[in-house]
Amino acid sequence: MSLAITGLLAAVTWKLASDFLVAKREQGATSQAAIDARLVQDAPRDPAGADSEGLLTGLAGGGDITVAVRRAGTWTTSGHPIDVDALPDELLALANSGVAARQRVILGGIPVLAVALPLRDGLYLELAPLTELDATLRFLSWVLVVGVGVSGLLGLALGGWASTRALRPLTDLRDAAARMAAGDLDARLPEQDDADLAPLAVTFNRTAEDLQRRVRRDVRFAGDVSHELRSPLTTLVNAVAVLRRRRDDLPLPARQAVDLLDADVHRFQKMVTELLEISRDEQIDPRDLEVCDVVDVVAHALATRPDVVLDVRGSPPQVPVDRRRLDRVVMNLVENAEQHAGGAVRVGVAPSSVGVRIEVDDAGPGIPVELRDEVFERFSRGANAGRREDSGGTGLGLALVARHVRAHHGRIHIEDSPAGGARVVVELPRCTT
Structure with a gap:
């Protein structure tokens, strides 16, 4: 909005200022040319009929202005040299017909205002340079463009600050609701001064x-x-x-x-x-945390299962964990794969953007996308729920895994395994101290 308003004001300012400056310059040049033409018309000439060079030199004023007089088909010029033949034919034709004419043209790369006035026995031409006017208009345009840009940036900054401040209560509400949805039941909103909030x-x-x-x-x-x-x-x-x-x-x-x-x-x-x-408190006692190598913990959990491949990629960083809980996480994931998905075929450990990534691939048919969140709920056994011939799962293994992972402020989700089954991914944050 700021950009639109200042842009409109700049366009109006440019239009009014440029029209005013150009009109004043044209009016002044035309008036001066009319006076000069009258002087040339009334000035005495030598016996051969030639104009006084001194008069034309004085009218040229030091060379910035070009003055030219045509009598009997011959041009007499003074001031800045120009090619008279480069002037527009329409301009000269109007002056020859007895009508005063003016036109902005480019001669030799310089913008000039050409004023042609008829004489009793010839034609008077005066060329006034517009270099200063052109520089003034160019400077004015840059000032307006920079002003519009600065105004737009200030408006963007002010609008961002105002909207952030105005939406901060709703942002706090969103964050608190997200924390509660993630299991943090201690999330609360701060007291609000606004009567509506x-x-x-x-x-x-x-x-x-x-x-x-x-x-x-x-x-x-x-x-x-x-x-x-x-x-x-x-x-x-x-x-x-x-x-x-x-x-x-x-x-x-x-x-x-x-x-x-x-x-x-x-x-x-x-x-x-x-x-x-x-049913125990989900929070971990800080005394139970120790910074350790996750590879050692996973290897210890897989000690009784030599058929499961331990795949370590890169150099996983050390993370603060409760060894008992992490050992239970790995064991439950492996047991869940054995009971419901044909067994675990690979357990991978690798560094991730947040810390350490643990992957458990199984040999089953995979888990449908619509059930990948449901399997972490209590007493959920996916497609085998309620079937007597199930392999003895209680529906609490993955729920317990998710609880332990959340207690470590980590994340757990399910992906498709390259081997064709399901891949359960656990990400634990690295040590921050």
């Missing part, structure tokens, strides 16, 4: 506090239930172990029942253990 901030903060209390209550409930289930579950596990030892003494239907009971009890035990871990 203050209720929005209060409502958002109240909603965030209610959501945080509800999530914590649900997590605490899951933890309490899991803890209370541990004792009876331990009894069940021991009882199933006794039955397993006497399995051969049982009839075939009873052996099948023991096998089903054993599988479900162990699955139940794993679910309770993961529920207890996922």
Whole structure:
């Protein structure tokens, strides 16, 4: 808007100023030429009819102005030398017909104003240079262009500052909502002085506090239930172990029942253990963090799986991690690939733009794009959800992985693997100190 307004003002200023200066210059040159022509008309001439050279030299004024008189087909000139034949024929034709004429022309690369006036027995021509006027107009144009550019930049800077200041509350709201969507339930909006925005901030903060209390209550409930289930579950596990030892003494239907009971009890035990871990506070105790080589942690997690290839590219930087949590992340990803995707075929470690990148490629058919976010939710098992013949997954493994990665302020997502399956990518930030 600033650029448009100043551009319009500059165009109007240029039009008015240039028209005024050119008109004044033409008016002055025409008036002076008329006076000079009258002097030439009334001045006495020598017996041969020639004009006085002294008069023409005086009218030329030192050489900047060119004065020319034509009588009997002969030109007499004084001042700056010119080629009279280079003048426009229309200009001379009008003067010969008894009509005063003027025209701006370029002679020898110099802009001049040519004024042709008829005499009783000839033609008077006066050429006034427009160099100073041309320089003035050029300087004025540059001033206006620079002024428009500076005004546009100032308007852009002022508009950017004003819009940023005006939209800062909405930006804070967007950032706080994004933090909450990423799992940071401590995100709050600062108090607002604006009467229209203050209720929005209060409502958002109240909603965030209610959501945080509800999530914590649900997590605490899951933890309490899991803890209370541990004792009876331990009894069940021991009882199933006794039955397993006497399995051969049982009839075939009873052996099948023991096998089903054993599988479900162990699955139940794993679910309770993961529920207890996922119900813990997501924040990492700073005392548990240590700057370490991720390659060593991943290699330790894969020590019992020699068939999985460890691929290290470049020189991954050291990152601050909780070794127990990171070890659990790698183990859960490998186990998830074994249970649902034909097994892990490669675990890669490489540097990334944020720190370290861990990749786990499986041998499965891949994960559809629409399910790649859903698989990190609790009790989500993708296309196998609700199927009894599933391989025993609890639906908590990837949710626990995502929780541990968020606790490290990292990111996790799924890509297509070059081998044809799915690739789970974990990115952990580098050490900043």
